[in-house]
Amino acid sequence: MTPNPEKKKLVVATTSLAGCFGCHMSFLDIDERILQLITHVEFNRSPIDDIKHINKPCDVGFVEGGCCNTENVHTLREFRKNCKILVSLGQCAITGGLPAMRNGIPMSDLFSEVYQNTNNPTLGNHLIPNDEEIPIILDRVYPCHEIVKVDAFLPGCPPNADLIWEALVRIIEGKSLDDLTYQYFKYD
Amino acid sequence: MEQGTIKITIDDKEIWAKDGQSVVEAARENHIFIPTLCDYKSLKPAGTCRLCTVKIGGRFVSACTTTVSNGMKVENESSEIKDIRKSLIEMLFVEGNHMCPSCEKSGNCDLQALAYRYQMTAPRFPFSFTNRRLDASLPHLILEHNRCIQCLRCVRGVRAKDGRDLFGFVDRGAKIHITVDKTVEEAFSEKTAAAAMAICPVGALIQKGGAYQTPIGDRKYDLHPIGSEIESNIEQSGGSHDTKS
Known part of the structure; x- marks a missing residue:
């Protein structure tokens, strides 16, 4: 992957929905290769550069985490609308992951367990939060591809940094993301 | 030969x-x-x-x-057969709750290894997100029904000394699940738990007290796909099933 000053840089956006930012930490685990990366791409909305909203069309969007509330859905749709290639990054985006362990349990049971049957002193009034400023929680956690069309998937919890690097290199070189290296292709 | x-x-x-x-x-x-x-x-x-x-x-x-x-x-090895197999793997994944990141069997799991070999990313079917029970009532063995694929390996392969069945199925259809005969003494033994965990291709039968002992990188399927030991005719080295035996 050699830099080509004539070629326009790819625009990359990343976000974390119902995730733990572990996938982004793994992204940063490409270490010094990030210097090589920025000769080929520029970052738009991402926690890495702290741009809060996508402000121009992007070539690639990486989404960490599934959708557990309306704000996640809104952000995911914003990514789909503005990114040519949308990539689900990590198990939560692909399967719902750990947050999806609540799926299958009735919402009323969850709310009463968290807010009402608790001795947590910060929740002294035992009220279930209900303010229009707060995103509405969904009936269950949805994998990203159940909400919008997703073009590629990088599994892992988190995905191996070498898998993320391999995917970035392939996208920059215009190659398919099928048949990724076995040693990096893991679900844990 | x-x-x-x-x-x-x-x-x-x-x-x-x-x-x-x-x-x-x-x-x-x-x-x-x-x-x-x-x-x-x-x-x-x-x-x-x-x-x-x-x-x-x-x-x-x-x-x-x-x-x-x-x-x-x-x-x-035709593309048609490969796709059928991949779809079967995907069905097994969406039918239960297979949370690989938190599973004790991860890296040593046959279902996961097959999914790696067939490069499953997101299953083509929607996840069922069933809410099955986890039975940890036995002293040495956990029955994690969320991960069971109903392969019958434990039912066929783990028996009491007198030849009696230890494991069996109850219910039918979507509700089918394995159970242990608690009237048999061996159901409570550490030896049974180790044998059950070793024979289970997934993480449905877990021996208590010995999880996550093999480091990532040394587990059975970390470096080489399932089946490569057959194709290369070299005895498989490295990690083993996570049992104390």
């Missing part, structure tokens, strides 16, 4: 098989991998998982329950 007397063709390769062998066994002896989940060593094949689906004479059959016959032509 003693050569068989029956000639069969798997894809384009002619091999010799022994009379009475299953297609899976014949393929294995000739270093051809046909994926299996419910098939286990000396146990009588059950044909429950269908992962070994091959095409013989234009029909889809399970290779573990099909006996070789002279001149048999088997289709094993």
Whole structure:
């Protein structure tokens, strides 16, 4: 992957929905290769550069985490609308992951367990939060591809940094993301 | 190795098989991998998982329950068969709750290893997100029903000293789940727990107190895909199933 000053840089956006930012930490685990990366791409909305909203069309969007509330859905749709290639990054985006362990349990049971049957002193009034400023929680956690069309998937919890690097290199070189290296292709 | 007397063709390769062998066994002896989940060593094949689906004479059959016959032509590695197998793996994943990141069997799990081999990313089917029970009432064994694929390996392979069944199925259809006969003394033993965990291809049967002992990188399927030991004819090295035995 050699830099080509004539070629326009790819625009990359990343976000974390119902995730733990572990996938982004793994992204940063490409270490010094990030210097090589920025000769080929520029970052738009991402926690890495702290741009809060996508402000121009992007070539690639990486989404960490599934959708557990309306704000996640809104952000995911914003990514789909503005990114040519949308990539689900990590198990939560692909399967719902750990947050999806609540799926299958009735919402009323969850709310009463968290807010009402608790001795947590910060929740002294035992009220279930209900303010229009707060995103509405969904009936269950949805994998990203159940909400919008997703073009590629990088599994892992988190995905191996070498898998993320391999995917970035392939996208920059215009190659398919099928048949990724076995040693990096893991679900844990 | 003693050569068989029956000639069969798997894809384009002619091999010799022994009379009475299953297609899976014949393929294995000739270093051809046909994926299996419910098939286990000396146990009588059950044909429950269908992962070994091959095409013989234009029909889809399970290779573990099909006996070789002279001149048999088997289709094993076609794109059609590969896609059927991948879809079967995907169905198993969406049918239960297979949370690999938190599973004790991760890295040593046959289902996960097959999903790696067939490069499953997101299943084509929606996840069912069922809410099954976890039974940790026995002293040495956890029954994690969310991960059970109903392969019957424990039912067929783990028995009490007097030959009685230890594991069995209760209910039918979507509600089917394994259970342990708690009237048998061996159900409470550490030895049974170790045997059950070793025979379970997934993380449904877990021996208490010994999880996550093999570091990532040393586990059974971390570096080499499932089946590569058959294809390369080299004894598999490295990690083992996570049991104390």
